[in-house]
Each structure stands twice: as C-alpha cells, then as structure tokens.
Amino acid sequence: MLIPSHTLLAPDEMAEADRRAALSGLSSYGLMEQAGRAVAAEVLRHFPVLERAVVLCGPGNNGGDGYVAARVLAESGVPVALFYLGDPDRLKGDAERAHRNCKINGAPLSAYRPDGGKADGDVVIDALFGAGLARPLEGEVKALVEAVNEAECPVVAVDLPSGIDGRTGRVMGAALRAQHTITFMARKPGHLLLPGRDLCGHVTVTDIGIPARIVAACAGRLAENGPAVWQASLPRPETAQHKFVRGHLMVFSGGPSATGAGRLSAAAGLRTGAGLVTIAAPGNALSVLATQLTAVMLKRIDDLDGLEGVLEDKRLTAFVLGPGFGIGERARAFALALSGRALVLDADGISSFSEDPQSLFDAFRQERGEEQGQRVLTPHEGEFARLFADIAGDRSLGKVEKARAAASRANAVIVYKGADTVIAAPDGRALINANAPPWLATAGSGDVLAGIIGALLAQKMPAFEAAAAGVWLHGDAGGRLGAGLTAEDLVGAIGPALAGLLAG
Ligand SMILES: NC(=O)C1=CN([C@@H]2O[C@H](COP(=O)(O)OP(=O)(O)OC[C@H]3O[C@@H](n4cnc5c(N)ncnc54)[C@H](O)[C@@H]3O)[C@@H](O)[C@H]2O)[C@@H](O)CC1
Numbered sequence: 001m002l003i004p005s006h007t008l009l010a011p012d013e014m015a016e017a018d019r020r021a022a023l024s025g026l027s028s029y030g031l032m033e034q035a036g037r038a039v040a041a042e043v044l045r046h047f048p049v050l051e052r053a054v055v056l057c058g059p060g061n062n063g064g065d066g067y068v069a070a071r072v073l074a075e076s077g078v079p080v081a082l083f084y085l086g087d088p089d090r091l092k093g094d095a096e097r098a099h100r101n102c103k104i105n106g107a108p109l110s111a112y113r114p115d116g117g118k119a120d121g122d123v124v125i126d127a128l129f130g131a132g133l134a135r136p137l138e139g140e141v142k143a144l145v146e147a148v149n150e151a152e153c154p155v156v157a158v159d160l161p162s163g164i165d166g167r168t169g170r171v172m173g174a175a176l177r178a179q180h181t182i183t184f185m186a187r188k189p190g191h192l193l194l195p196g197r198d199l200c201g202h203v204t205v206t207d208i209g210i211p212a213r214i215v216a217a218c219a220g221r222l223a224e225n226g227p228a229v230w231q232a233s234l235p236r237p238e239t240a241q242h243k244f245v246r247g248h249l250m251v252f253s254g255g256p257s258a259t260g261a262g263r264l265s266a267a268a269g270l271r272t273g274a275g276l277v278t279i280a281a282p283g284n285a286l287s288v289l290a291t292q293l294t295a296v297m298l299k300r301i302d303d304l305d306g307l308e309g310v311l312e313d314k315r316l317t318a319f320v321l322g323p324g325f326g327i328g329e330r331a332r333a334f335a336l337a338l339s340g341r342a343l344v345l346d347a348d349g350i351s352s353f354s355e356d357p358q359s360l361f362d363a364f365r366q367e368r369g370e371e372q373g374q375r376v377l378t379p380h381e382g383e384f385a386r387l388f389a390d391i392a393g394d395r396s397l398g399k400v401e402k403a404r405a406a407a408s409r410a411n412a413v414i415v416y417k418g419a420d421t422v423i424a425a426p427d428g429r430a431l432i433n434a435n436a437p438p439w440l441a442t443a444g445s446g447d448v449l450a451g452i453i454g455a456l457l458a459q460k461m462p463a464f465e466a467a468a469a470g471v472w473l474h475g476d477a478g479g480r481l482g483a484g485l486t487a488e489d490l491v492g493a494i495g496p497a498l499a500g501l502l503a504g
C-alpha cells in the first residue's frame with residue numbers, strides 16, 4: 001500500500017500516526033534516525049560542496065532530528081556547527097538519545113552569527129520547531145530567525161520552516177524562509193496554505209517507515225485538490241450523447257452596461273462541456289448581448305415572475321448567479337428562488353446577502369427537488385467576511401477550518417478563493433488547491449471559474465467534486481497560459497486543460 005501523494009496530515013494526526021506506530025512495535029527512535037538521515041542526505045544532495053552546515057536544534061523531537069542529521073553530516077566529512085535552543089541536558093526521550101549519540105559540541109543559539117549571502121556561506125539546517133510549535137516565536141529565537149532571513153543563508157527546514165504553524169500555514173511571530181523543506185510520510189496543511197507554502201521552498205516527502213495503513217487510518221478529511229479526488233465523477237462525453245444529456249446551464253447577466261461577466265461565465269460553461277448554455281438577461285440588455293453571442297443562447301428574464309416561469313423547465317440543470325448581476329433585492333429574490341436547484345452563487349449574488357446571510361442559509365436548508373444540496377458559494381476573502389463575519393474574524397481558525405465552518409453553516413459547498421483556494425463541503429470534506437499560478441488573479445477570472453463549476457454541475461457532477469474539479473481546471477488552464485493571461489485567454493485554455501484530464 002502506498003500513501004497517495006495528495007494525502008495531508010494535520011500535526012495532531014501525524015502525532016497520532018507516530019503513537020500508533022510505536023504501539024505497533026516500531027521504535028520511535030528508529031523513526032527519528034530515519035528522519036535525521038534523510039535530512040542529511042537531502043542537504044548533501046542539494047549542497048554537495050558545502051563549506052559549513054549550521055544545525056539549529058530546538059528543545060523537542062524536531063531538534064532530535066537535527067542532532068541525528070548533524071551527526072550523519074559530520075560522519076560524512078562535512079564541517080558542522082551546532083547551536084541549540086534551551087538546555088540540551090533537559091532533552092527527553094528520543095531527542096535526548098539523539099543528542100547523546102551526537103558527539104558534536106554545540107553552543108547556545110545566541111552565539112550564532114549567520115554568515116550568508118555568498119557562495120561559501122553557511123547552509124542552515126533548521127531543526128528548531130516542527131509539528132510541536134505551540135506559540136509565537138519571540139525573544140532570541142525570533143531575532144535569530146530574522147537574522148538568518150536577512151543574511152539570506154540557504155535554509156533546509158526539517159518538517160516545517162520554524163515559525164510556520166503546520167495546521168494553518170500561518171507565521172507565528174516570525175518564520176524562517178527555507179529553500180528546501182523535508183517532511184515525513186505526508187505533507188501537512190501548512191505546506192500548502194499561505195504564507196506557509198511560500199516559505200517552505202521545495203518540499204520533499206520522505207518515507208521514514210511508518211506503515212501506510214497507519215498513515216491512512218490517521219488522515220482526516222483534508223487532502224490536496226487534484227484529479228485523484230474527483231476524476232471518477234468527471235463527466236465524460238460519449239459519442240452517442242445528445243446535447244441535452246450534457247446539461248443545460250443558465251447564467252444570469254447584469255444590465256446593459258454589465259454583460260461582460262455573465263458572458264465570460266457562459267463561454268467558460270460551454271467550453272467545460274455543458275450541452276447548452278443560455279444567458280438570462282433583463283430586456284434592456286438583450287440587444288447588447290445579442291451582438292456578442294453565437295453558440296450561447298439568450299433568454300429574457302426581467303423579474304421574479306419571469307424567473308419562476310423559466311424554472312418550470314426542468315431541463316435547465318444548473319445556474320450561475322452573481323457575476324456582474326448587481327447587488328440588491330433582485331439578486332436576493334433570484335438566489336432564493338434558485339436555492340433548491342443546482343446553483344453557483346458568486347460575486348454580487350453573495351454580497352447581496354451581507355445584511356442577512358441567514359436568510360440565504362435558511363433557504364439552503366430547505367431540501368426540495370432532485371438537485372437538492374447542489375449549491376456552491378464562491379467567495380473571495382472580502383465576500384467570505386461579508387457572509388461569515390464571525391468565522392472570518394476568528395483568529396483560532398485556519399483557512400480550512402473557516403471554510404468548513406462556513407460550509408456547515410450555509411449547507412453549501414464553499415470555494416474560499418485565493419492563491420490557496422480551499423474547497424469545503426458541509427459534511428467536513430475539504431481540499432486545498434495549489435495549482436493556481438499568480439497571474440490567475442486577473443479581472444474576470446472568478447467569472448470564468450463560476451462558469452466552469454456551473455457547467456460541471458449542469459452535467460450532474462456532485463457539488464463538492466464539481467467545485468474541486470472546477471478550481472483545479474481553472475488553475476491548470478492558467479498554468480498553460482503563463483504571465484499576461486486575460487480571462488478571455490483562460491476560457492480558450494479550458495479545452496486543453498479538460499483534454500489533458502480526460503486523457504489521463
Ligand atoms: N511524528 C513523527 O512521526 C515523527 C516526528 N519527528 C519530529 O518530531 C517533530 C515534532 O516533535 P515535538 O512534538 O517534540 O515538537 P517540536 O520539536 O516541533 O517542538 C516542541 C518543543 O518546542 C517548544 N516550543 C514550542 N513552541 C515554541 C516557541 N514558540 N518558542 C519556544 N519553544 C517552543 C515546546 O515547548 C517543545 O519543547 C516533528 O516536527 C518531526 O521533526 C521525527 O523525529 C520522526 C517521527
């Protein structure tokens with residue numbers, strides 16, 4: 001049994017895996033030896049001619065890994081300088097044993113003056129804190145972390161760069177900026193969530209011998225977003241299929257001066273394989289839209305009565321409401337009318353509920369119709385705070401926990417957007433997306449994402465999988481284009497991204 005590469009273990013789950021490994025008869029010191037040796041090997045691989053390895057050892061087992069690495073590096077002929085935090089004579093358990101076996105005379109952390117910024121400077125092995133970081137860095141250790149960053153020494157971090165919270169990816173007081181991070185058995189959420197991801201550099205996962213079945217049993221309901229999670233439910237067009245079988249997506253446009261966003265969503269929906277896509281628009285926007293559309297159809301809907309008439313057509317399989325729609329009573333009425341259908345509520349559709357989010361959640365709680373539960377909310381950070389002010393402001397929660405709490409409250413799948421988008425379902429499943437290039441943050445990008453997810457919903461992909469696949473496809477399309485991309489380019493790149501997936 002292999003550990004799937006999208007597995008993520010929160011620090012407490014990793015500790016549980018460690019505990020169960022020990023119970024199953026594995027030596028925990030043996031795991032530490034494996035970890036420390038792997039760190040030494042990684043250092044030698046990346047810095048084969050290093051002048052001096054500076055190993056910074058903390059007061060826990062992360063420090064223990066550091067003592068093993070220091071010993072192994074010294075045995076292989078590398079000059080090693082060792083600096084410790086706290087009194088090494090007070091180390092306990094495996095870390096005490098690792099320290100005892102390491103015959104290098106160290107010095108207190110305060111004695112270290114980082115020597116970086118040149119080819120023959122120090123390579124720092126950061127074994128101060130890993131999974132056990134419990135509070136913000138302060139005092140001498142904070143000052144040292146800042147000095148090492150300032151000196152631009154190359155840093156190889158053990159498990160996590162010290163100062164990164166493995167659960168949330170947050171910087172606790174200060175954090176080292178690593179070139180390489182070596183972690184064990186599986187990555188932690190903090191390797192993917194920002195700013196942690198940026199501070200980890202290149203991450204290597206090493207198998208130190210905890211059986212995969214134990215890791216799998218300890219892993220929770222969080223993973224990295226990727227095809228392995230949702231490939232099985234991705235709609236696959238078949239030759240004999242009629243276009244109606246591939247669903248009918250309806251996208252709501254704003255008024256005459258706000259049709260672009262809806263058009264982007266609709267175009268993205270068509271590219272993502274919805275059999276039919278219709279833009280619904282108020283009468284005064286029809287002539288503007290008519291000159292801009294070819295394959296996408298157009299339908300006049302002015303008010304709630306008009307919408308209710310259209311909703312009787314059950315061949316409409318999904319809806320996108322929000323892009324360019326305008327904030328206000330009309331958006332609220334439309335969203336509530338659509339709350340029992342497969343719906344992507346985005347942008348203005350979300351912001352319209354900032355005064356009374358509960359009215360939306362109550363509507364989402366009423367189950368009706370066969371598409372029940374197929375709702376996706378796609379807030380960016382500002383919109384998230386408008387709907388879930390208390391959750392957004394809770395400093396004890398990381399982005400994953402915030403998205404989960406929001407999904408549970410709203411009874412909808414939440415796509416909490418950003419460079420580290422988190423997708424969460426009301427039942428607790430959650431994914432962190434990491435394939436989005438920075439240039440994806442461009443005008444209209446969110447409209448394209450809403451259309452992609454809408455099209456997947458229209459093809460009957462379940463909401464959580466549709467949202468996750470949509471976010472991934474959007475990132476993949478962006479990655480194919482590179483710097484300077486526009487939202488229109490993104491629409492064009494959906495085809496190749498989808499083709500890549502279907503071929504895989
Ligand atoms: N879980 C596993 O299966 C394995 C874990 N290993 C290592 O063990 C590490 C976890 O070890 P621990 O749980 O001992 O935790 P750490 O070694 O990460 O840190 C805990 C120690 O740091 C202190 N501390 C926490 N925050 C501090 C702060 N802000 N300022 C000053 N002191 C602070 C704590 O009081 C405690 O003494 C992992 O990151 C990994 O490197 C490896 O040895 C291999 C096996």
Ligand SMILES: [K+]
Pocket residue numbers: 062126127128129130157158159160161162
């Ligand atoms: K570390």
